[in-house]
Amino acid sequence: MMLDKITQALKARSELAGWSVRHIITREAQVYLVGHQVEAQRAVDDERYRIEVFRQTTAPDGKPGMGVGEISMLPGGNVQAAVDKASLVAGLVANPVHSLPAPAPLPDVPLLDEDLKKDSLGALKNVTDGMLAAASKHGEVRLTSAEGFAEVNTIRHVNSRGVDAEQEMTNVNLEFVLQSKQGDREVETFREFGRRRASDLNVQVEVDHNARLTLDLMEASPPSNWQGPVVLRDNALVTFVAGDHLTAGVLQTLGSASAKYAKVSNWEIGQSVFRGEVTGDPLTVWANRCIPFGIASNRFDEEGQPAKRVELIRDNMLVNFSASQRYADYLGLSPTGAFGGVELPPGKWDAASLMSKPYVEIALFSWFNPDNITGDFATEIRLGYLVENGVRKPFKGGQLIGNYLDALADVRWSSETGFLGHYLGPTTARFGNLKIAGD
Amino acid sequence: MTDLKLPPAMAELRPSLPAIVAQGQERAPYFSVLLSNRHSLEIVVNNREERVTERPPYAGTVLSAFDGLTMHERAVGGFSQADVQKAAKELVRGLQSGKYIPQDVPSRSGDFATQVRIDPLDLTVQEKLDRCRELHRRAKGLDARIVNVQILYRESNEHSVFADRGTDTAQRVQRVILYLFVFVAGEDGQVRYNWKSKGASAGWEALEFSDEEVRKVIASAVALLGAERIEPGEYQVVSAPGVSGVICHESFGHGVETDMFLKQRARAAHFVDRTVASPLVNIYDDPSRAGAYGSYFFDDEGLMAGPTQIVENGAFRRGITDFYSATALGIPRSANGRRQDYSRKAYARMSNTFFGPGSSSLEDMLAQVDHGIYLDKWSSGMEDPQGWGIQVTCHYGHEIKGGKITERVFAPIGISGYVPDVLQSISAVGSELALEGGGCGKGHKELIAVASGGPHLLMKARLG
Numbered sequence: 091m092m093l094d095k096i097t098q099a100l101k102a103r104s105e106l107a108g109w110s111v112r113h114i115i116t117r118e119a120q121v122y123l124v125g126h127q128v129e130a131q132r133a134v135d136d137e138r139y140r141i142e143v144f145r146q147t148t149a150p151d152g153k154p155g156m157g158v159g160e161i162s163m164l165p166g167g168n169v170q171a172a173v174d175k176a177s178l179v180a181g182l183v184a185n186p187v188h189s190l191p192a193p194a195p196l197p198d199v200p201l202l203d204e205d206l207k208k209d210s211l212g213a214l215k216n217v218t219d220g221m222l223a224a225a226s227k228h229g230e231v232r233l234t235s236a237e238g239f240a241e242v243n244t245i246r247h248v249n250s251r252g253v254d255a256e257q258e259m260t261n262v263n264l265e266f267v268l269q270s271k272q273g274d275r276e277v278e279t280f281r282e283f284g285r286r287r288a289s290d291l292n293v294q295v296e297v298d299h300n301a302r303l304t305l306d307l308m309e310a311s312p313p314s315n316w317q318g319p320v321v322l323r324d325n326a327l328v329t330f331v332a333g334d335h336l337t338a339g340v341l342q343t344l345g346s347a348s349a350k351y352a353k354v355s356n357w358e359i360g361q362s363v364f365r366g367e368v369t370g371d372p373l374t375v376w377a378n379r380c381i382p383f384g385i386a387s388n389r390f391d392e393e394g395q396p397a398k399r400v401e402l403i404r405d406n407m408l409v410n411f412s413a414s415q416r417y418a419d420y421l422g423l424s425p426t427g428a429f430g431g432v433e434l435p436p437g438k439w440d441a442a443s444l445m446s447k448p449y450v451e452i453a454l455f456s457w458f459n460p461d462n463i464t465g466d467f468a469t470e471i472r473l474g475y476l477v478e479n480g481v482r483k484p485f486k487g488g489q490l491i492g493n494y495l496d497a498l499a500d501v502r503w504s505s506e507t508g509f510l511g512h513y514l515g516p517t518t519a520r521f522g523n524l525k526i527a528g529d
Numbered sequence: 530m531t532d533l534k535l536p537p538a539m540a541e542l543r544p545s546l547p548a549i550v551a552q553g554q555e556r557a558p559y560f561s562v563l564l565s566n567r568h569s570l571e572i573v574v575n576n577r578e579e580r581v582t583e584r585p586p587y588a589g590t591v592l593s594a595f596d597g598l599t600m601h602e603r604a605v606g607g608f609s610q611a612d613v614q615k616a617a618k619e620l621v622r623g624l625q626s627g628k629y630i631p632q633d634v635p636s637r638s639g640d641f642a643t644q645v646r647i648d649p650l651d652l653t654v655q656e657k658l659d660r661c662r663e664l665h666r667r668a669k670g671l672d673a674r675i676v677n678v679q680i681l682y683r684e685s686n687e688h689s690v691f692a693d694r695g696t697d698t699a700q701r702v703q704r705v706i707l708y709l710f711v712f713v714a715g716e717d718g719q720v721r722y723n724w725k726s727k728g729a730s731a732g733w734e735a736l737e738f739s740d741e742e743v744r745k746v747i748a749s750a751v752a753l754l755g756a757e758r759i760e761p762g763e764y765q766v767v768s769a770p771g772v773s774g775v776i777c778h779e780s781f782g783h784g785v786e787t788d789m790f791l792k793q794r795a796r797a798a799h800f801v802d803r804t805v806a807s808p809l810v811n812i813y814d815d816p817s818r819a820g821a822y823g824s825y826f827f828d829d830e831g832l833m834a835g836p837t838q839i840v841e842n843g844a845f846r847r848g849i850t851d852f853y854s855a856t857a858l859g860i861p862r863s864a865n866g867r868r869q870d871y872s873r874k875a876y877a878r879m880s881n882t883f884f885g886p887g888s889s890s891l892e893d894m895l896a897q898v899d900h901g902i903y904l905d906k907w908s909s910g911m912e913d914p915q916g917w918g919i920q921v922t923c924h925y926g927h928e929i930k931g932g933k934i935t936e937r938v939f940a941p942i943g944i945s946g947y948v949p950d951v952l953q954s955i956s957a958v959g960s961e962l963a964l965e966g967g968g969c970g971k972g973h974k975e976l977i978a979v980a981s982g983g984p985h986l987l988m989k990a991r992l993g
Contacts, residue, residue: 122874124792129853130600134872137606138585162585164607175583182655183579235792267794269915278794278915282974315761352577353676356718365719456920457911461941463712463720466758468943468993470911470920487918489943489993491761527761527993529946 092165096139097248099169105177107156108144108190110249110394113137118241119211121218125234133211139163141172144190145180155184188419191394193252199389199397200382201259203287207242214240214262217288221266224297228268231301234278236266240288247394257389262288266297268304277307279454279473283325285511286383303453307473310486312529316476319449320490320524323441328513329458331498332432340494341375342429343462345402347413351420354463362406363495370501370522371437372405377412378514379430386431386512395427406499434515437503441518444502448478450526452490465494471526491525531640533701534650535688536588538608539564543699545610546692549592549617554694556621557594557601559631561693563829564590564608565871568686570654574661575679576669581654589871591829592617597629600853604872632856636695637833641826643703644819645732649684650703652733657682660733664709668743674713674751676720681708682736685978691831698833700826704978705729706966707736711747715754723750723906723924728822728966728980735820749905753925756940761993765901767894767929767985770963772904774981775921777884778969780948781805781812781839782981783912785848786865786877786971791857795914797845805845806952809887812840814849816864816880822966823880823979830866830875837863839882843952851877869975876971884983887958894957894987896932902992903927903934908941917948926992946991959984 093113100109120132142160149155159180163172206213218238225233239262246256263284270277279300285291322330333339344363349355357363363373379397381387390396393414401409411423418425445451454472461467468491475482504518535543546562553560569584590613594601603620605612649657661680669678687702706728714720725746729735768776781797789795797805806812815836816825827833830852837849850858851866854877867878895903908924925940944951964982 118872120874124857128599129791130602130874132602132604132874134604135606136589136872140585159581159583161583164586164588166607166609179581179583179654182581182658185578185580234794267792269793276793276796276915352575352679352712353714354712354720354722356714356720456913456918457909459909459922461908461924463722466941468922468941470918470943470945472913472916472918486916487945487947489761489945491758491943491993525761527943527945527991529991 092139093246093248095169096141099173100143100250103173103177105145106143107146108250110142110190110247112140112392113246114140115244116241117210118239119214121214121238123218123236126222137165141176143173143176143180145177147181147184149184154187156187157181157183157185186420188416190249190251191253191415191425194396196255196389196396197380199380199387201257201286201387201389203260203262206240206260206262206288210240210242213288214238217262217264217291217293220293221264221297224294225268228301231268231270231304234267234269236264239263247390249394253394255390255394259388260286261385262291264291264293268300270304270308272308275308277304279304279307283511284385286385290383303473306484307486310473310484313471313474313476313485313488313526314528316450316526316528318523319447320521321445321449321451321518322521323451323518324508325510326452326455327517327519328510329455331434332513338462340460340462340465341402341432342412345377345412346429347411347417347421347423350411351417357408359408359411361408363403363408364406364499365495366499368406368499370499371503373403373498374405374435375403376400376433377402377426377429378433379428381431381433381509381514384431384512384514386429391428393427395425397430398426399433400426431512431514434503436505436507437516439502439504441504441506444504444518444520445477449520451475451477460494467492467494488526488528491527497521497524531642533640533642533688533699535699536566539566539688539690542608542610542613543690546690547697549614550692550694553592553594553617553621556624557596558629559595559693560621561593561691561831562590563871564690565829565868566688567870570684572658572661572682573679574658574665576677579658581658587870587872591871592620594621594624595629596624602874634695637831638697640699642701643730645703647733648703649705649732650686664738667740668709668711668747671744672713672747672751674715674754675711675747676714677712679710681710689829691827693831696831698827698831702730702825703732704822705731705733705736706822709738709743709746711750713750713754721750721753723753726965729820730822730824731820749925752936752938753940756925756938759902759939759942759992763989763991765898765987766904766990766992767898767901767987768904769906770982770984771965772907772921772923773884773983773986774965775907775910776919776951777812777983778879778882778981779910779912779919779921780952781845782814782879782882784914784917784948785839787848787850787854787858787860788877789914790848791854796917797848797914800845802844802846804843805949806840806843807955808843809955809958810840810843810952811838811885812882813838813885814865814879814882818881821881821964821980825880828864828866829868832862832864832866834864849877849879851875867977869977873975876975878971878977879969879979881964881980883962883964883981884958884986886960886962886984889957889959891959891985894959894985895929895934897957897987898929898932901929902939902942903929904942919944919946919948919951943993944990945993951988951990954989955986957987959986
């Protein structure tokens with residue numbers, strides 16, 4: 091077995107202070123639709139080994155240092171050559187010494203869709219069939235394209251301290267486009283999301299919701315300037331609070347020990363994460379890799395750290411940094427492992443009360459991507475509503491302007507909660523004072 | 530003879546490809562094979578640590594069988610002849626030959642390699658690390674407010690071999706990019722940062738930073754400590770070449786990818802040969818542009834690279850294509866069928882996309898602005914091909930007052946509006962063209978290397 095060959099080769103190297111190997115096997119089915127026509131159908135198989143070696147080195151000032159060399163190899167590759175190269179690279183740098191994770195019990199986090207594991211293409215086709223059926227019920231909206239991906243991942247992680255762990259997980263991702271046309275006017279909405287289980291996609295609900303948004307977009311006009319309460323719900327709220335897979339997010343960046351060590355995070359344990367007065371509900375956040383079937387959940391992370399539910403912020407005060415073993419050692423903290431999903435406690439307001447006075451609701455952003463260090467944002471609005479006297483007037487365009495942390499310092503959270511992929515928490519939030527630059 | 534430095538496993542499999550193609554074509558009207566190997570290295574040097582990482586390689590074989598309606602593909606990790614032959618047989622099993630007759634294209638063959646003077650493959654990792662350390666050393670002590678300086682170096686060495694009935698081509702594309710990040714902290718502890726990057730399809734010769742460039746990055750980071758938020762509204766703006774590039778990329782780059790035409794997601798499909806911009810505007814996509822970060826010799830569907838003029842004197846002329854959308858739409862192909870890696874599908878994607886140069890100097894453009902904004906550096910953009918909305922975020926911009934750029938800084942600045950309105954408002958186009966390399970996604974995924982750019986542009990835009 092190749093993994094045995096690699097570990098034997100690593101054990102035989104006296105110059106190494108430690109090592110880890112990840113054996114990753116991926117099987118994926120992909121389906122691409124143009125309307126109801128299958129444009130492309132793909133099957134992908136991938137297998138690789140990720141090797142990390144650690145060497146004791148000496149810093150220029152004579153202090154003991156440590157270097158890391160990382161290399162990937164494919165089955166049948168030259169093991170000795172790969173280890174030689176990784177070891178050589180590890181000898182080139184002298185960072186402060188740190189340790190590797192030790193063996194520890196792993197939590198039983200559910201991550202697997204058994205049906206998808208048995209037949210990923212079949213499971214994916216069920217999803218796309220369901221999506222097409224759901225879309226066909228909407229007479230004024232049509233589905234113009236879609237893509238689906240179903241993946242089964244098996245990862246075994248071993249290291250020189252005796253960690254030997256395995257996890258199997260599934261992912262199913264779906265994106266679809268809905269369009270509506272009236273005369274010369276055409277509008278569309280785009281939805282992209284993923285879950286561990288096909289049943290958690292709630293395809294019917296997603297299609298129905300986006301069909302409504304598409305029809306509202308048809309009625310939307312440019313917004314006027316606005317400064318005041320802004321409500322975010324469901325997917326828009328998750329994007330705002332927890333980020334998307336393109337960007338790590340402000341919480342994940344400023345709450346990470348690596349950013350603290352690099353001096354780009356000015357957060358301090360025991361101090362408020364906000365730069366001013368908190369006028370809204372107090373903020374409590376967990377970095378949670380144990381959310382059942384969460385897309386950021388796992389049993390162990392890339393370093394082999396067991397999954398944990400880590401209290402990051404309690405009542406506005408930073409309690410922990412999210413820390414790998416390396417940065418935990420550097421900063422004298424307990425390792426938590428990778429960040430995982432974002433969890434917030436239920437708020438104290440029912441959602442209806444948060445939507446009782448005039449406000450603006452943002453339903454779709456072009457791309458909400460705040461500066462993860464400063465928190466500042468200026469993002470185009472794809473669809474929003476001005477809600478006054480019980481009337482929801484849709485608008486499109488303009489920008490939502492503000493600062494992420496200032497916004498969280500002035501927010502009220504709903505008592506209704508939900509699970510949305512990498513987020514578990516309130517499904518409605520009312521931000522007290524945000525600005526919209528209209529057209 | 531071009532020395533491609535092909536990985537041995539690829540070189541070994543290459544002679545078998547004609548037989549695999551022939552076997553595939555017994556059942557599929559069109560059959561092709563792509564061998565793709567992308568190997569990359571990343572080096573990070575900052576005040577607190579150093580890292581050298583061989584990025585996970587993407588090495589695999591894509592077998593494509595097209596029946597006239599659906600592109601059936603099998604992607605196999607690695608280049609094992611037995612695995613590839615087995616996968617090819619499985620892929621075409623059950624396929625109906627159908628009535629589709631592929632277009633005849635001229636036979637193509639040849640081996641091509643990026644021209645490099647200081648080849649990253651000839652430098653040791655130690656030598657590359659030392660070059661990064663040297664740049665870090667030059668920057669780190671230049672201002673007391675600096676809390677960290679980070680050098681990030683990435684090289685990507687991409688080999689591909691493509692074969693179909695008339696094609697036997699191979700290429701080596703060498704891309705390098707070097708970033709200088711500077712983080713500074715104010716008296717209140719707030720952290721601000723700035724960066725500059727140099728990227729090219731080239732070797733280390735393209736990555737030299739002058740002392741003036743280093744000092745400018747630091748000065749701009751320090752200036753951001755006093756940055757203001759801009760009062761939302763419409764402004765006369767002059768965009769720096771990088772900002773011009775991202776406007777071009779998001780509007781008539783993504784907006785003219787013809788797979789989006791097929792999906793009826795691109796408004797541009799209704800505007801062929803219609804005016805969409807000021808007559809001063811010309812937009813191109815050119816994967817054959819020597820040295821640019823997004824360049825290649827043939828695309829991932831085997832078509833030889835060449836320039837495409839997308840907008841000519843303000844009129845939209847044509848889009849950029851992949852094989853499937855060009856075939857389905859019955860339009861000529863351009864060499865823009867690109868994959869993130871072998872595990873992903875090919876889409877119509879940009880390469881080097883840019884506004885063509887005009888005749889104005891920067892000084893002339895600034896002189897026309899009494900009160901406006903110089904948009905200096907972009908940080909992100911997002912496309913909206915159907916709605917033609919625009920979202921470009923600038924890391925910072927400077928006030929222009931009385932025709933001069935002042936020291937007053939605004940950050941961040943969002944540009945929004947309707948694409949044709951923004952492009953129609955362009956009233957002067959600079960004479961000096963510059964491109965910036967970076968990554969590009971299709972929506973939220975499918976990351977590839979591209980460059981975008983242009984000259985300075987004078988226009989009106991809504992800022993917030």
